Amino acid sequence: MSLIITQGLTKRFGAVTAVSDLTVDVSPGVVGLIGANGAGKSTLLKMLLGLLPPTSGSASVLGLDVVAQGAEVRQRVGYMPEHDSLPPDSSATEFVVQMAQLAGLPRTAARERAADTLRHVGLYEERYRPMGGYSTGMRQRVKLAQALAHDPQLVLLDEPTNGLDPAGRDDMLGLIRRIGTEFGISVLVTSHLLGELERVCDAVVVIDGGQLLRSSSTAEVTAASSLLAVEVDGGTDGGTEGGTEELAALLRSSGLAVSPAGRVLEVELRDDTTYDVVRDGAVRLGLGLVRVERRRHRMAEMFTTPATDAAASERTPDPTPDPTEALGVHGA
Amino acid sequence: MSTAPEHAGSAVTSEQGVIHDIGYRHYDGPRLGRGAIRRAMFLEGLRGAYGLGRSARSKVVPALLLAAMCLPALILVIVASVTGASRLPLNYTAYPLNLQVLVAIFVAAQAPVLVSRDLRFRVVSLYFSRPMERIDYVLARWAGLTGAVLLLLALPLTILLAGALLSQMPLGEQVGDYLRALGQAALLAVLLSGIALVIAAVTPRRGLGVAAIITVLLVLSGVQATVESIAVNEGEGTLGGYSRLLSPSTLVAAVSDDVLGGGTGVGPPDAIGTSVEILVYLAAVAACYGLLVLRYRKVSVS
Numbered sequence: 001m002s003l004i005i006t007q008g009l010t011k012r013f014g015a016v017t018a019v020s021d022l023t024v025d026v027s028p029g030v031v032g033l034i035g036a037n038g039a040g041k042s043t044l045l046k047m048l049l050g051l052l053p054p055t056s057g058s059a060s061v062l063g064l065d066v067v068a069q070g071a072e073v074r075q076r077v078g079y080m081p082e083h084d085s086l087p088p089d090s091s092a093t094e095f096v097v098q099m100a101q102l103a104g105l106p107r108t109a110a111r112e113r114a115a116d117t118l119r120h121v122g123l124y125e126e127r128y129r130p131m132g133g134y135s136t137g138m139r140q141r142v143k144l145a146q147a148l149a150h151d152p153q154l155v156l157l158d159e160p161t162n163g164l165d166p167a168g169r170d171d172m173l174g175l176i177r178r179i180g181t182e183f184g185i186s187v188l189v190t191s192h193l194l195g196e197l198e199r200v201c202d203a204v205v206v207i208d209g210g211q212l213l214r215s216s217s218t219a220e221v222t223a224a225s226s227l228l229a230v231e232v233d234g235g236t237d238g239g240t241e242g243g244t245e246e247l248a249a250l251l252r253s254s255g256l257a258v259s260p261a262g263r264v265l266e267v268e269l270r271d272d273t274t275y276d277v278v279r280d281g282a283v284r285l286g287l288g289l290v291r292v293e294r295r296r297h298r299m300a301e302m303f304t305t306p307a308t309d310a311a312a313s314e315r316t317p318d319p320t321p322d323p324t325e326a327l328g329v330h331g332a
Numbered sequence: 333m334s335t336a337p338e339h340a341g342s343a344v345t346s347e348q349g350v351i352h353d354i355g356y357r358h359y360d361g362p363r364l365g366r367g368a369i370r371r372a373m374f375l376e377g378l379r380g381a382y383g384l385g386r387s388a389r390s391k392v393v394p395a396l397l398l399a400a401m402c403l404p405a406l407i408l409v410i411v412a413s414v415t416g417a418s419r420l421p422l423n424y425t426a427y428p429l430n431l432q433v434l435v436a437i438f439v440a441a442q443a444p445v446l447v448s449r450d451l452r453f454r455v456v457s458l459y460f461s462r463p464m465e466r467i468d469y470v471l472a473r474w475a476g477l478t479g480a481v482l483l484l485l486a487l488p489l490t491i492l493l494a495g496a497l498l499s500q501m502p503l504g505e506q507v508g509d510y511l512r513a514l515g516q517a518a519l520l521a522v523l524l525s526g527i528a529l530v531i532a533a534v535t536p537r538r539g540l541g542v543a544a545i546i547t548v549l550l551v552l553s554g555v556q557a558t559v560e561s562i563a564v565n566e567g568e569g570t571l572g573g574y575s576r577l578l579s580p581s582t583l584v585a586a587v588s589d590d591v592l593g594g595g596t597g598v599g600p601p602d603a604i605g606t607s608v609e610i611l612v613y614l615a616a617v618a619a620c621y622g623l624l625v626l627r628y629r630k631v632s633v634s
Contacts, residue, residue: 049461071463075363079461085454089387098385101372102462104363113359120356130387146458151359183356 001063003028003154003186004048008057011043011210018043020210021057026188030180032197032204032218033190040210041190042082045156048188049079062153075103078147082158082190084139088132092123092142095131096149103150110149117145120183121175137168144175148185155179157189161196173200227295228267230278233288243287250281269294370468373459377476381442382483390445397438398484401431405488409495420496424513425588427492428485428520432581435524436549438484439477443528444541446473452536456631466628474624477525478518485517516588523580523613524549526620533627553579573600577612587613 004026011019019040035041046052048061050070059066064073086095093114100110118127121141126134131142140160147155160176161169177200180187191197197204198218206213232243248258248265254277257268267278275292282289376385382398383391405427412420428435450456459469493510497503528545535541556579563572576582577600590606600609 051460071366071465074461075463079458081454081457081461083454083457085458087449087453087455089390089449090385094385098372098376099458099462101376102369102459102464104365104369104463105359106362106364106368107372109359109361116357132387150363178356184358 001028002026003031004059004061004188006057006059009044009047009054009059010056011040011047011052012055018210019047019054019207022207022210022212023057024205024212024215026205026215027203028186029202030176030187030189030200032201033188033207034192034194034197034204035190035207036192039192039207041207042158043210044207045079045158045188045190048156049074049077075150076153078150078152078155080143080147080155080157080160082162086131086134086139086142089130091130092118092127092134092138092145096142096146099146100149103152105150113149113151114145117148118142120148120178121145122171136163137165137171140164140168140172144172148179148183152185154186154188157187159190159192161191161193169196176200226269228269228274228278229261229291229293229295230265230267230289231263231291232265232282233290243285246285247278247281247287250285251277254281264291266295366463366465366468369462369464370472373464373469373472374475374479377446377473378479378483380446381477381480383445393441394438394480397434397441398487400434401438401484402488402491404431405491405495409492409499413495413499416499419501420492422492424489424492424509425516425585427489427513428517429581429585431488432553433550435481435484435520435581436546436553439481439524439528440542440545440549442480443477443525443532443545444535444538446477447529447532448536448538448541451533451631452538456628460631466631467625470621470624470628474522474525474529474621477529478521481521481525482517485521486514489513489517512588512592515592516584519588519613520581520584523584523616523620526617526624527580530620530623530627533624549580553581555579556582570601573605574608576600577609580616583609583613583616 002025004024006022006024009019009022010017022040022044033041033044043052047054047059048066050066050073053067061073062076064076066073090098096114096118097107097110100113101107105113118141121144123138123141123145126138127142131139134142140163144155144157144160147157157176161172164172173196176187176189179185180200180202189197189201201218203215203217205215230247232247244260244263244265248260251258251265251267256270256274256277259266267274278292279289379385380390382394383389408421411417422430450459456469460466489510493506496506527548531545531548532541535544556575559575559578560572560582563569563575573586576586586600586609590609600606
């Protein structure tokens with residue numbers, strides 16, 4: 001059964017078209033929804049929750065029509081908004097219990113579920129304190145816990161890594177992966193950072209300007225390519241640069257296509273003997289092999305296709321902590 | 333990032349000791365319907381109005397006001413029992429009217445606690461992501477505040493009744509008056525809560541909401557008192573009676589006097605006056621409801 005189906009889904013706010021004629025069919029699993037700020041991700045999530053009526057087109061979530069069966073959808077779906085939405089004068093426990101009750105759980109069950117989910121997201125003693133004093137990381141965890149409190153079949157996470165430091169981001173991404181695998185709950189997670197979704201998602205939907213750019217599985221996008229990345233250390237003249245170039249020359253003389261990419265050599269992978277050639281060459285030159293790995297396509301390459309290149313390059317000033325992960329910034 | 337069930341059974345160590353991670357458990361118990369969800373929201377509001385389930389600071393104001401409401405009742409009861417009076421020095425129905433400033437302060441202070449905070453901190457966007465319609469939210473919040481105000485009014489009345497019965501005043505008479513006063517308290521709680529919630533729902537800043545509500549309630553009651561005293565001085569008794577429609581507390585007193593009985597004859601005279609005051613009361617409640625529904629229809633979920 002499909003998780004989410006949209007048919008020509010369109011949402012206009014006056015003259016602005018936030019989502020335009022979107023038709024996708026998403027299978028259960030961890031699904032990334034990628035797009036720059038203003039691409040229509042949040043609008044799409046709100047339509048999927050039945051909170052915003054579409055201007056035209058239709059959408060169904062878990063086989064339920066979002067317009068006609070909005071309440072049923074919301075009973076089975078958890079939602080974590082992008083913005084802050086926690087009352088500062090309640091404790092995390094009180095609040096998550098309340099949110100579970102508002103999904104129809106009896107109070108005792110809600111208490112149990114709240115304790116469980118807060119533990120799963122990694123909130124311990126601090127969950128009894130008023131949330132006004134929480135750090136951004138803790139607030140994001142509470143928002144995630146309330147989305148899980150009623151044991152939904154699908155959670156919609158809007159920019160869950162927003163405002164988190166690198167360690168917090170890793171934790172959050174790990175948690176999202178666990179929700180999809182261990183918990184068995186499907187996830188639709190939005191982000192404008194490609195790299196992080198690449199790590200946790202089974203499939204990705206890319207939208208830009210409210211339109212679908214691509215919908216495919218992560219495996220497809222990041223399938224193994226026929227390139228071997230080789231990094232070596234040391235060399236006869238002591239310099240790393242020299243060693244890399246010597247190896248490149250040697251490999252070329254064996255008939256392999258080699259192109260340097262920074263400190264790494266990208267070697268054409270013909271068959272398994274290519275590994276032997278690289279190994280033997282390094283041994284002959286007395287170089288240390290730091291890395292030999294099969295290159296994967298990166299999601300960023302989706303944006304280098306000519307059709308989207310212009311649109312993608314407009315987005316490069318997007319402020320992101322790691323520029324190589326930003327949408328539209330292609331790998332070096 | 334582990335995908336295997338090897339997580340189950342392992343132990344996660346925290347500062348507090350060892351927590352056994354038994355893995356994620358699904359919930360397969362009952363899922364209740366819209367009625368239960370509304371009830372949960374109502375109870376949260378009722379408790380929230382007294383600061384229960386909230387920070388310690390938010391309990392101070394409602395607790396002080398509740399104590400202030402009950403203290404005069406205690407004193408009256410003690411005086412009555414010491415002097416061996418055959419009836420209470422103050423009528424049940426007159427009690428809330430005499431302490432209406434405290435009631436106004438309570439409503440003004442606690443209505444923003446219920447609705448302004450949900451708007452300001454955008455908690456509504458989480459509430460509406462649940463199977464709860466906007467109308468459910470409006471009704472639950474209104475019922476929550478009404479319940480809180482009713483409690484504030486009913487507790488001192490109950491103290492009065494208990495004291496009266498302990499001093500062996502006539503049971504039938506006392507209980508009748510008490511029930512009448514409870515009916516009046518309910519009418520007052522509904523109207524005051526409605527007015528306060530409408531104002532609080534358009535002032536997301538809490539302090540502003542408190543000030544706006546108290547101003548509106550005190551101004552209405554001041555205008556009413558002025559008009560009535562002028563009318564009475566000029567010998568316009570009928571106008572004086574109709575002036576009681578201007579303020580929530582006098583309007584409710586007039587309605588309950590005519591509908592529930594009490595015979596003090598406050599409010600507009602004769603049958604026409606009675607139907608006018610009932611209509612005004614119902615119109616005021618309907619207006620509050622309409623305005624709240626309009627307001628929340630426009631609340632954005634983001």
